[in-house]
Amino acid sequence: MSAVCAALAADPVLASHYADFRGKTEAALDPALVALVRQAVAAVHGIEAAPDESGLDEGTRLCLAYARRMPFEHTAITDAEAAAVVAHLGEGGFVAFSVLAALADAECRAELVDLPGLAGN
Structure with missing residues (x-):
């Protein structure tokens, strides 16, 4: 269970x-x-x-490079870098990928600060 999910445990509706x-x-x-x-x-x-x-294909390596930049360098990501990920995943895939990277970042940050403990869970 992610730290975010654990922190939300007190509110089952929100957690769901x-x-x-x-x-x-x-x-x-x-x-x-x-x-x-x-x-x-x-x-x-x-x-x-x-x-x-x-062993990963070029498109997957592009995605990982982009994902690694999301936590601390998101404002430096260029339109060309984003376009390369869109070309690999499609528009819908790019949106899902962007949300995934953002959630992964938030969940890591929540784990690092012990969000469940801060939330009293």
């Missing part, structure tokens, strides 16, 4: 909505990409090791 939103976001993408993006973002935060990119 968050889990549903997270699940729908992840369902819009390949499960392998979801796992790699989550791992890449966690590595930026020092929570996990970086994913092994050997």
Whole structure:
């Protein structure tokens, strides 16, 4: 369970909505990409090791490079970098990917500050 989900445990309705939103976001993408993006973002935060990119196709490597920039360099991402991810995933995939990276970042930050503990859970 993510730290965000644990922190929301006191409010079952909100926790359910968050889990549903997270699940729908992840369902819009390949499960392998979801796992790699989550791992890449966690590595930026020092929570996990970086994913092994050997054997990954160029499009997936582009996605991971973009995802690694989301936590601390999102304002420096260029239109060309975004367009490359759109070309790989399509518009809908890009939206889901962007939400996934943002949620992964938020969940890592929540874990690092012990959000469940701060929320009294």
